[in-house]
Amino acid sequence: MATRDVTAKKTLAKIEALAKGVVQEVKKRKNPRLVVPLRTLSNVQFNAKKKIIELGADKQERAFFNVAQAKKFMQTFLVASACKELLEVGKTTSIRDLYYMTKHTLGDTRQNTFDEQDESDPIIEDLEVTVDALREELHLFANRKGLMVGPMTVIDSGDTIDLRRQGSGGWGVPSIVEPNVIRFGKTEAKYVLLVEKEAVWSRFNEDKYWKKEQCMLIHGGGQPPRGVRRLVQRMHSELKLPVYVLVDNDPWGFYIYSVIKQGSINLAYESMRMAVPGARFVGISSFDPERYRLPDETAIRMDDGDHKRIKQMLEYPWFEKKQWRRELEAMASNNKKYEIEALSRRGISFITEEYLPKKLRDRDFLE
Amino acid sequence: MATRDVTAKKTLAKIEALAKGVVQEVKKRKNPRLVVPLRTLSNVQFNAKKKIIELGADKQERAFFNVAQAKKFMQTFLVASACKELLEVGKTTSIRDLYYMTKHTLGDTRQNTFDEQDESDPIIEDLEVTVDALREELHLFANRKGLMVGPMTVIDSGDTIDLRRQGSGGWGVPSIVEPNVIRFGKTEAKYVLLVEKEAVWSRFNEDKYWKKEQCMLIHGGGQPPRGVRRLVQRMHSELKLPVYVLVDNDPWGFYIYSVIKQGSINLAYESMRMAVPGARFVGISSFDPERYRLPDETAIRMDDGDHKRIKQMLEYPWFEKKQWRRELEAMASNNKKYEIEALSRRGISFITEEYLPKKLRDRDFLE
Known part of the structure; x- marks a missing residue:
């Protein structure tokens, strides 16, 4: 740089x-004074047309005297x-x-x-x-987490890196991925798969899912850090790649999806460059455990915090759609949550060989 | 695999x-019965000759009936x-x-x-x-953290990866780095530098310290995960590379160094393949703040937990050496601890251009 x-x-x-x-x-x-846009909850709105959380017009002054x-x-x-x-x-x-x-x-x-x-x-x-x-x-x-592999060449600070040949390790996604640092080279990718967890990413990488499916495989170690969000947003907007998100079936997983999709309240002023309104949720849905026959002992009982969080989320305008109400209400009434790893109960590679391919084939995702 | x-x-x-x-x-x-070696504190010893923490000979039986x-x-x-x-x-x-x-x-x-x-x-x-x-x-x-760059080619699951050309991102160190997965290719590295923190690693990588100094640059995001420890151990034992460790000046930083060096009590049975008894501590020493003129406001006051931890550590046989007593006692009596980042107060690249080069030139490290 x-x-x-x-x-x-x-x-x-x-x-x-x-x-x-x-x-x-x-x-x-x-x-002398500074005029600083207000970053408070009262100055944040959900822009229903752009489908992102935006900062309003309120400002505050900071005077020297x-x-x-x-x-x-x-x-x-x-x-x-x-x-x-x-x-x-x-x-x-x-x-x-x-x-x-x-x-x-x-x-x-x-x-x-x-x-x-x-x-x-x-x-x-x-x-x-x-x-x-x-x-x-x-x-x-900021601190970073996250790895990426897939059918793409990136140019990172002048080094050409072939993400098709990253072994079991993967390329560490930097914190700063602006176009002056990271450029996209040749790619055959058809979509981006963002998974919540590193361990799940490793399963997909070991099974070479990204190679069979021609997709970029990326994780953000829980709530993705800025670098991962921005990189996914750039692949979506610059390369026109659809984005699919795979998270746990719990309020936290749904929230991660929501931040990727429309941005966060805290960082509303950055939604334009961080949010991916077109991102699609491929699971785990509250109806998957029944559909994919997950035995009851793979469920985790919800706690009070989970129920409180669901109530809050039901009030967010971006969860107003009927399909999201169904998801959240089913989760609450079942009183059960499921981790992605619960699918391992159906077989080591059930998730890469059956679950996700079927979801994508049937276009069984939420938006 | x-x-x-x-x-x-x-x-x-x-x-x-x-x-x-x-x-x-x-x-x-x-x-039918199983004979399981006991993994309790009472069955753990410090082998003063090998300089690692080892499991003793006690076993327990587990019978079916x-x-x-x-x-x-x-x-x-x-x-x-x-x-x-x-x-x-x-x-x-x-x-x-x-x-x-x-x-x-x-x-x-x-x-x-x-x-x-x-x-x-x-x-x-x-x-x-x-x-x-x-x-x-x-x-x-297990979960993994950690990135590596440096003058080396590795073969990871059949993919040849040039760690000299990893941009700002770096190669994500896998959890499993056994010789059947990771092989070492051509290297010009003269030593391994293991830093505690990702942000510090990024400073060294951006300044291309590893290129000037011809060293492998690796971090483990705090207490290094198994993959990072094992990889450092393999570079040390197979490639005969000296290992230098850069951690915070606090009990936790010293403990990280100690686990890298002689293993941990919990996983004593793995010390043989995880510990690096020859690892050297290059800072931050309790005497560095004075030597490198760090202003007092960069210090962090110690809390009760820190003092308690120092007392425990003074009782470990592997901290019995005079130089370690001096370090721990000075930290306790100053009642101050310092993060690696405190060196930034002396300049953005003070750590890569002055602090560490001087330490290595003067052989100013602890063992």
């Missing part, structure tokens, strides 16, 4: 514009300045590193710029919405 | 021998039978899958063979020690 790259230049220009605005206010002897706002004002510029340095030298770093880079004790006081990382993380999110640049464009990365 | 492979044949023979022994006892109208032992007897054979099936079809599976594969309700009772996975996991460990085969040789895998 060289400084010379176009994305970095654009982001640098955005940060500089922010700083120049403040400098001009100072020169005019005005109280305001006792309550001065610290956050200063913190925002500290983070912006560190990102500027990263962009200029063409390096990326973790949000943990950024916290240490920007942590100082102020003068002779015992005041720190930041006391904990949970103070610097929201400032990063503020900066993202204020200058309209994803965290990745600010050259920051 | 084909059934035909030699390792699988050997493991199959071990399982069959176990079963035949029992059948013979039955034919002789004797009470014994109310207290019959269930475990049966469970052991259920697991053995599932592993036999895996070996015969040349597939591997997760320990979670194995739990579902072997979970049944017995006849018309409400008794299950296993109620939770924490019942089947210890049975796997019992089987490992009883037939003297690593879990990986039984074709079982």
